[in-house]
Each structure stands twice: as C-alpha cells, then as structure tokens.
Amino acid sequence: MAGSTYGTLFRITTWGESHGKALGVVIDGCPAGLALEESHIQKYLDRRRPGVGNISTPRKEADAVEILSGVFEGRTTGTPISLMVRNTSQISADYSEIASYYRPGHADYTFDQKYGFRDYRGGGRSSGRETVGRTAAGAVAARILEQLGVTVYAYTRKIGPIEADMTRFDRDAILSTPTAMPDREADRAAVSYLEEARKTGDSVGGCMECIVEGLPAGIGDPVFEKLDANLAKAVMSIGAVKAVEIGDGCLVSSRRGSENNDGFRLNDGIVTKMSNHAGGILGGISDGDRIVIRAHVKPTPSIFLPQKTVTGDGQETEIRIKGRHDPIIVPRAVVVMECMTALTVLDAMLINMSAKMDSLLAFYGKK
C-alpha cells in the first residue's frame, strides 16, 4: 500500500532506507511564495543527528539536504518540493550478521512476513533514518506556521525515572542539552543515568511532549478527522512510540467531571478556558488554548546484552547485537515529534479555509 504519504492538502511522500543511496521527501501542496532555502531545513535535520556527549550513536552523518525542485528565485512555486539527503556514512559490513536472525523489538520478522524478504542493512526502511524525510518536510511546515503566528516545540519530558521539573522550564535548554530536556538539572541527572545504562549494555525508555501555541480556535474536524485523532496517528507513526496522550491524557480516566471540565471565562473580552485539562482540543477542534501532546517511547531495541531469538531459517539461538546504537531514542525523536505535529496542524489549517460559506464568498470577492 501507498503508506509513505501523509497529509491531504499539504502532503508529503517520504522514501529511502538506512543504507540506500539517499533518503528524501516530496512535499506537494506547499503554498506558493514562501521564502525557502536549504539552511531553513538543515537546522531541523541537524537536530535529529547524533548529539553531543556519549548518549548517541557514534555514526556521523552530515545529512546535508538538497532542494531539487519547487523553489525558484528563493521562493516556493506551488509545485512539488523535492528534498534529498545522500547517505554517506553507512558501513554495510556492520550489519551482515543480522541478516540471519530476527532482532527482538525490531521489525525484521514482521517485514519478512509481509514482504517475503527485507533489506537487512541497518533496518532498511524501518530504521530511524526513515525520519529524515519527515523532518525535512516538517521544517517547511513549521516555517509556514511561524508566519501564521503558530509555534510548535517539543522536548524530552522524562528519561527512565528522571522527569523534567516544569517549574524550571527553560526553552533554550531544549536545543542545547544532550537530552533535549527543558530543565538543565534533570538533563544532568539523565545523562548520568544513561551512561550507567550504556555501561551495562542496556537501553532506556522515555517520554516526550509537544506544545502548539498560537493556534486559533476552530481548526480540526468533528468526526474521524479530529485534530487529536490526527495528532495521535502522526505521533504514533514515529517508530518506538507506544502511547499518545492529549492534554491530561491518561489522568482523565481517574477523574470526576467536576475536576476535569475546563470552565469558560472572558479574558479581555475573549472566550478563554480557566484551565487546560483538555489540551487545547474540544470535540476534535482546537479551542484557542495551547495544544499539549505527550508520547511514550520504548527503549532502543538494539541492546548489547544476550537475547534469545530465532533465525530466518527456523532455529532458536542466542544473539548479541554489535554496532553503534543510541541507548535512548527520545532526544533525537523530539524534533520528529515537532515535525509531525507541525505537518498535522498546518494541513488542518489549510483544510479549514473552506469551512464556511462566508470565507468562500469573501475569498472569491463575492462578499
């Protein structure tokens, strides 16, 4: 199935494998007239590259993006924007052994079941490198949202047992700490925790959070295309995410209605909620408040401890994975969550333009 396409009016199609020649994305439906250059996209790609310190894989990819189409004299033309990143650092030899068995927690077995065989080099299409395309496209979406007054940012909320203290929220820390936490103290503790895990050959799970600010009320649809439903899909489609929460998320199942409802009041004449348990979405439509999304991410499945598994030709075996692997997925996935959120929100904003007869008539000069 054509499962590498995302979005309705702002639509992206990603392609590429971990150890193929290149990875990329085609953005179709980008409004014409946006000033765009490679550096705007590169900034996002750099955030998903291996980070500082010891917590991420020593594999070094330049991940230099090239704009191949859709931009003329520095502005988008309205036609497809093709973005490509050449793979330069892959070492196929690293992966030759894993061709023979199914790595626990990976998609080796399910790919074989679905397609009959698989590109076993570095996970092929199921590698984390698949997110290069999404991130490049999300950078363009985020740039448009910025001009619309909408800001999207994500960060690491928790690593194993160590949670960021939101009273110390420091947005600069997100981009400058190795963990992408918005709390430098928690970051330091998490780095130690990760180093200890790495020493034992193990890996660690974590939680990330994404905020959308400045989104007007009225965005999203009421039934299957609810804004929260689409955000859930967008975020759950990031490899290793196992749970998605909107607003207070899981907590609501233990609440009373009187605690959970957000009353309305007037704030300078503007309708505002008194609290934001809802996470900025009511009935699938944005309510003008901050959108809050949280994702729980499993530990990196590639660990260096012995594991029991089965070979492709049907033998039980015990394996020890070698190679280069981050002990945690979250810090590098934060920008991917930001990008998937940006893509989802922008698409909903474009779709929303025709929700009312009044808007339609005004657009075509009849009102």
Add this chain to the structure above:
Amino acid sequence: MAGSTYGTLFRITTWGESHGKALGVVIDGCPAGLALEESHIQKYLDRRRPGVGNISTPRKEADAVEILSGVFEGRTTGTPISLMVRNTSQISADYSEIASYYRPGHADYTFDQKYGFRDYRGGGRSSGRETVGRTAAGAVAARILEQLGVTVYAYTRKIGPIEADMTRFDRDAILSTPTAMPDREADRAAVSYLEEARKTGDSVGGCMECIVEGLPAGIGDPVFEKLDANLAKAVMSIGAVKAVEIGDGCLVSSRRGSENNDGFRLNDGIVTKMSNHAGGILGGISDGDRIVIRAHVKPTPSIFLPQKTVTGDGQETEIRIKGRHDPIIVPRAVVVMECMTALTVLDAMLINMSAKMDSLLAFYGKK
C-alpha cells in the same frame, strides 16, 4: 472538509445528528458475497444503547437499523451498503437552554468558532449519537473478520479508581454487566461507585481495552500507515478519548530495553514472541500475537453541578445542566472501540493483499 469518511478500501461515511431525522452510514468497498442481514448489525447497535441499571441515560432509542442498499437475496453485492437508523426519541425542548451558552467540556464553543453557528440540539453532530453510524459499519467489518478467523473484543478496564482484575477475566461478563467489565466483582464495586457519583451530580472517567486475536503476522504498513498509528487515530477519534496505548503503552517509558524487548522462540515450529510488551505490533506491522489497545476516556462533560461559563453573546455566567446524561461514557463506548478497531484491522487486511508480487501473480493465475 470531508471528515466523516474513514478507511481506504473498506471505507465508511457516517452522517447524522443527535436530534436530526436519522443517523446512518454508507459502507463502500465491502467484498461481495457476504451473508448479511439487519439482525447482525442490530446486535452491535443494541450494545451502545442505554444499558441496564441506573448508570445510563433514561433516553430510550430503539435504534432499529434498516439496510437500504447493497444487499441482494441476503448477500452483499460489492456496491455501497447504506444503513439508516431513524431518531425517534429526541425531545428538542430538553436542549433549548443550552443554545445560549458554551457547555464546559463540550464542543459548543469550537463548533461556533469553526462553522459560525451550530445545531445545538443534543450536541448535534458532536453528540455521542454520532457513533451509531460507526457501530453499524463496524458490525459488518467484525462479521467479515470473524470469517477470517480474527476476533475483536473490547471491555471496560477501569472506572474511576476501580479496575477489573484480569486474573478473574470472564468474557461473558462483558455483554451482561452494566459496566461491560470482564470481572463481575469489579463490576459491582463500580456500579456502587457510579451511583454515588450520580447522586452528587458528578460524572466519572474510565479506561477501556480492546483485544484482537487471530490476526496473522504481516498486516499493516511500515511508515505513516503503521497499524498502531491507524488504531491510535481510530480510537482517538471516538469522542472523549484522551489517550491511547498500544501493548504496555505508557509503561515503556520507564523501562530498560532488556525488560521491554520480547524475545522470539519457536512454538511447534512457529515463530512466537516470549512475551507481548509490544502489544502485537512491531514496526507498524502485526507480529501474529494478540493486539492490545487501551483508551482513557474523560468523565461525561455534562454534569449537574454548577459550572462557570460564557454565553454566545459574550457574558460570563453560571450554569446547571439539566436533562438525561450518563455519569460515565465508557460502558457504552466499549462497542464503539471494538468497531473502530475492526474497521481498521479489516482495511489493513484488504490492503495487504497486494503487498507481494507472488500474491499478485497467484491471484491472477500466473503462478
């Protein structure tokens, strides 16, 4: 936007409002030759009707389904199946007051922002009655899955603080208890808890879980159309759901890789996982194990306690909602979760038929 359509090959389009003439669904893409009659669908609709005891709204809808097209001599013809349920019990007078203000926790405000006005009778399209169409369609999907050896069932896992004890799991209890819990003891405790909440005019949240058994490995896609991503969207699109978990869900963010990975072994020569933290999905594709999905549902927003809000013409006010409202959403939403899951899984199975050249060649008699 066309937000009332769901699915790619097995595609449904729902319509109707709480207090309109009727509600319904068109199923397009149902394979030809399925034996189908109204009673198969009615059984599912009956499960989302107000239940026994005091825990659900006294509004009584017969919700009798009529098959209007797509079935000939008792079998589906491959053309659209139109299903309709007439609204018979609506009393518009009940809802006249709420036209003037925005109910906290409801979509009144966001509908007004999006569309400029709203059908205020019983919530219009944002009412729980919108799920009539999904449920009718899901019943057809579930019937096909059954013939494919795939079973889907959902139940109430938790009501407020009271959780079903899964060691006492009793599948019959799901259909026979007022709470749809699979544990009769927890059911009794929950009923008391709900009665106490109802007396205070308050409402309660809860958690529901859905299981898919018998799904072969290889179903789903690896990038944006991951089976878990689509399930997350499907379930989050049910009104009041605020979090979705797959397998161990939120727990994974506190785990080590060595705890969370599911090793593979052979079971009578068949590749099997030793545990199922993954909830039956690896890399977006089913692994042959049970699929496990959990949804956290907020308390019914309609409570009978005083609440602060704003009127449509911009005045702060305090309201007290009247009328008929369940103190909890979960027991009636369980069948809806089951149906959204069935629709998602069936669509993925149809799409999967063309994944391999071998299948394609065999289908057309060339291999």
Add this chain to the structure above:
Amino acid sequence: MAGSTYGTLFRITTWGESHGKALGVVIDGCPAGLALEESHIQKYLDRRRPGVGNISTPRKEADAVEILSGVFEGRTTGTPISLMVRNTSQISADYSEIASYYRPGHADYTFDQKYGFRDYRGGGRSSGRETVGRTAAGAVAARILEQLGVTVYAYTRKIGPIEADMTRFDRDAILSTPTAMPDREADRAAVSYLEEARKTGDSVGGCMECIVEGLPAGIGDPVFEKLDANLAKAVMSIGAVKAVEIGDGCLVSSRRGSENNDGFRLNDGIVTKMSNHAGGILGGISDGDRIVIRAHVKPTPSIFLPQKTVTGDGQETEIRIKGRHDPIIVPRAVVVMECMTALTVLDAMLINMSAKMDSLLAFYGKK
C-alpha cells in the same frame, strides 16, 4: 474498492440500486451557512425524470428527495448532508427474465465477472437510476457556485444526425423541450427522428455539451489534477459516455498551431483570449474564459430487436428485451453532466483557496 465516492474537499458518496429500497448520497465538506431546502434539490431531480412526449420511459418515479441531516434551521451546518430518494415505482417482475442472460451493451456480464453475481433487477447499481445521488449532490454544488458567480449549464447538442444550430441558441429551450436541445427547430426534428427509431424497436446515440461561465482564472492544478482531466473523469463516469472533448476537442488533431493558439489581448485592461479553442483551460488551469466540455453518449443498450447473447450458465441464445426503456439516454443525462461538472469545479475552487502564501496569511489575519 470504495468507488462510490467523488471529490476531495467537497466529497460525495452515492448509494442505491434501481430496485432497492432507496437511493441517496452523503455530501461531506459542504461549507456551513448555505441556505438549503429540499426544493432546491428537487428541481434538479425533476430534470432527470422521464420527460414529456414519447421519448422517455413510461416508468414514473416521484423521486422526492428528503434531507436527513446536515441542515439546521434552513442552513447547512458544515456536517454531512444526507439526501435520500425512496424507490416507489419499481416492478421487480419486469426484470425476472434478464436474470438468466447477459444483455448486450449492459454491465451484466462484467458485474458477474467482478463480483461473482449481480442484482439483476433493473441493472441494480449499473442502472441509470444510480445518477439520482449524483444529481442531488450536484444541485447543492450548483447552488454554491451560483453564489460565487459561476454558472453551469448543459444541453443536448446532437441526437443521431440532428444537431442543434448554435446560432439559434435559446437557453430557455433546454428546460422546456423534450430533447433538452437549445434550438426548438432541431428539437422538433429530433423528436420525429426518435419516434421513428422507437417504432423500429431501436435506440439512438447523441452528444451533450456543458458550459461553465464566470469561473475565475487560476482554478485547477498543473499535473494529475488538471481541471480538464478531472472533468474528463467526471463526465466519463456517467454511464454510456464514450468520449469527452474539451474546447475544440477532436478537431485540434487536424490543426496547425497558428490556427489553434488563442492569442491574448486586453479587454478593459483585463487579459482575455482572442478565441477559445482551448475551451477555457490552459495547462490544466482555468484561464477565465468559458469552459466547454462535450460528451458523446452511446445509444440506449436496451433495444426491442432480437439480439444474440449468452446465458449465465453458458448457452448461446437469442433474446428480445421487454419492459420500459428510453430510445435515447442524452436528454435525461444532460442534468447529470451539469451536476458532475458543478461538483468538479466547486471542489477545485475550494482546493484553490490555499494555493498562495498570501491567501493563507490573509485568511488567518497575518497580512
């Protein structure tokens, strides 16, 4: 496959068979705030009903449309509009014989090949009655276009050898002549021609034309979603249409570039074409001129002369079709062509709203 849905933002899903309980359509994505009542739609449905004189089938259907959802206090709410027409005049007995063999020119054989069996009553889903849903939806689209200053009208251009003389073009004649020709003289000649054909038990082909006036330049897309490509699909999807032309159509293949190019000039300061060989579309995008589409329609396949065919159980046979059948399809298909064109043009206009950054920024108040 889900082949009964048409459109992206203004999306319709039709359902129903010739001899089922009812036929209908769900319109999803209709902008909120349009004044709409059943009479607006009925006017279009009445045009596809059997006409005056002897040229159309004596079957009399009231085809009374019912709005089941999506309209509140006389205005569309932005949620799905469900429209239904009950079948009241079907006589299943008329069709019992045709269950046994494949009628030449009909879809009996191909339905059996695709689905394994068919609803043989009156052609089931492949009957001309399938167009009830399209027509009802098209009436709503046409109503919106009217408010946008866009007029769509179709008429019979030719019946067998008798062609309307466009120098005598009389728009009133379209709605008042039995042939839907815009030339009363040609209409009279065509009626005689049809009566003569009917007497011999034969049927006749014809050609219809549709004009779109008032469409601004810039509507449509440059590659696969060209406005002319979508119009071609829309019109070719009407049963019995075998060719579609845009502008001068087939004639262009015999032309020189110097004859066929439409030069540009200024008309009161507005860029205008000096001629309209292009039929109002350049590079898939409207150029501000009249859109001209022509469709060639085969003769009614149900004729009363003896025909050779094969039975479902594999015997050669000679048949004589009985029952009630128009000797020509075109006059009743004219309104269907108008409706498919309206649906296509409106969808393109909604999609066009997000083509430019400037429009997007202006819509959200940032410019």
Add this chain to the structure above:
Amino acid sequence: MAGSTYGTLFRITTWGESHGKALGVVIDGCPAGLALEESHIQKYLDRRRPGVGNISTPRKEADAVEILSGVFEGRTTGTPISLMVRNTSQISADYSEIASYYRPGHADYTFDQKYGFRDYRGGGRSSGRETVGRTAAGAVAARILEQLGVTVYAYTRKIGPIEADMTRFDRDAILSTPTAMPDREADRAAVSYLEEARKTGDSVGGCMECIVEGLPAGIGDPVFEKLDANLAKAVMSIGAVKAVEIGDGCLVSSRRGSENNDGFRLNDGIVTKMSNHAGGILGGISDGDRIVIRAHVKPTPSIFLPQKTVTGDGQETEIRIKGRHDPIIVPRAVVVMECMTALTVLDAMLINMSAKMDSLLAFYGKK
C-alpha cells in the same frame, strides 16, 4: 493542492521542472519481489527523448535514471522506489525573454493567476519534461503487467491529415519510425508533412491510440472509479490532450443501438463479444476484450510565427518565439500515454483483489 500524486494502491508522486536540478518520481505501493533494474526504466525514458530526423527538438538530454531507494539485491522491497533524472542540458538563457509575456497556448498566464508568479524557464512544471516522472513510473507498472500477461502499447494514429492505415499495422514500426506510427508508409508521408510545417514556422496536431491486451474481465469499478473514467483522466492529464475516446468513441453518438451493441457468443466455451465497439469496457468494468483508448493532441503551442499577446505588466504586444521546439507533440507523447494507461490498469488490478469474499477468504487460507 497535492496534485502531483496519482493512483490508490500503486501510487506515484512526480516532481521537477524543465530547468531545475532534476526531475523524478516516488512509486509507493509497488509489490515486493519484482526484479527491477535501471535499464528496464531507461528503455521507456529513451522513447520520450527527442527522436530521429528533423521532427523533434535538437535539445539533447541523456535522461539517465537513477534508482535511489526501494530496490535491494535487484528486487523491489515493497517500500517506496525513488527514481531521479538529473537535468543536464538546460540553457536558461534561451528562455529569458519569455519571462516578460504570456505565450499563447501555454500555461504562463494561468500559472501567474494561480500562484502569483511562475518559474518561467522552459515552462517550469508545465513543461513536457514533467512527463519524465510519469514515464519512469509507468515503466515499472508495465513491467508488472507484463508478468500478469497484460500488454499495453500506444502509437501515433494520425498526424494532421495523415492517418495510419491499420490494415498495414506493423508493431515494430512504432518503436523504429520517427513518428511512432505503426504504418511505415504513413510515417514517410507524415515526416514530409511535418518538414513542410516546420519550414513555415508552424506546428501540427495529431492523434494517438493505446491498446491493452490480455486484461481479464472484471477489472474496474461501477460508479465514479469506472475504468474508462480513470483512463480518461489519466490520458487527459497529459499536457496538450484535448479529447479522449474509448472504443468507438465519438462515433457512437451517430449510431443506432442495433449497430452499437456488441452481442455475446461463446468462443471455446468462453464468453466473448462479437464486436468491440465498447472498447473492452462495459459499465466501467473490463469485459475481457482489448481496451482501446484514443487521444487528440493539439499542435505544439510554441510556433515561430508572429503572435499577438500581452505582457505580464499589462501591455499588448506581438511576439516571435525562439528556441528549440518540436513541430508536433504526439510521437514523444505516445510512450507517456502508454505509461499512464499502464499505471491506471495496474492500480485497478490491485484494487480488484478484494472485490469478493471468496478471494479474501482464499487469500487468508480460510477456503
């Protein structure tokens, strides 16, 4: 809008402009296990390159295709296949003047109206070079069809007044004559005709035809996704096509039913039509006979004669286009028609796999 994507299960997304860095396509949904290498695709791209003799543009593009993803060890993996062709021969200086005015017959004016500005170099996205992506993808589709026993081929039927004599049909001539005509005599006459036109600075229209052989009965859908409707869209989306005919096409509008109906008979026990006026499609579904599609193509709009037009800043002017331009579009478009047809037919075959319960149950081993 996302108008550069085509297909449902076998879905392609094209990108690139005449004078950008590269052009390409992403194929998503290609079944896994197809043996594929660049040479298979190159063969098709070579056919749309400037041909022999004097009839096509002297611009020489190598158009060497590169497979960037989706193929591993010589076989497709089921993940997106990214194909790219670098632009190597563009000379931007050739096109500097045309930036200032609107070329008659081109999309310059409509692009400006839609997007606010345009990439004026060689027509940008509206250039004939846009078909590089479609052709590369179509080559893959054709390769799959071949394995399914389905053959697709197109040829030039007519150039100006000179028509191929089908009694002299010679399939080899299609690939070896400069006009792609299947009749060497007509080819010679057409070449002379084109040379004469070129000398006067003018251009010529023509007609092309495409045949699908070996397609089983039962492919396509009965309402909006009729096989002929989708073919009409596919072919009309090729730049410069102004009319599409299926089977006898325009002729049917002058016929009687008794002439136009194709009777059925048995041929070695197989149901067969006695004639093929229908062009292999009944009710939108293939009937097992040859599919016949015809397209009428306008003369190349770039001519070297003086033409009247308007400048971008609103002045009337007379222009003379310079540069390199074919005097006819058809011979190079033949392979594009073949490719669009192959893409459409293959997608319909994939979709058809789930039309029947029996097929579904058999696929999943339940029958």
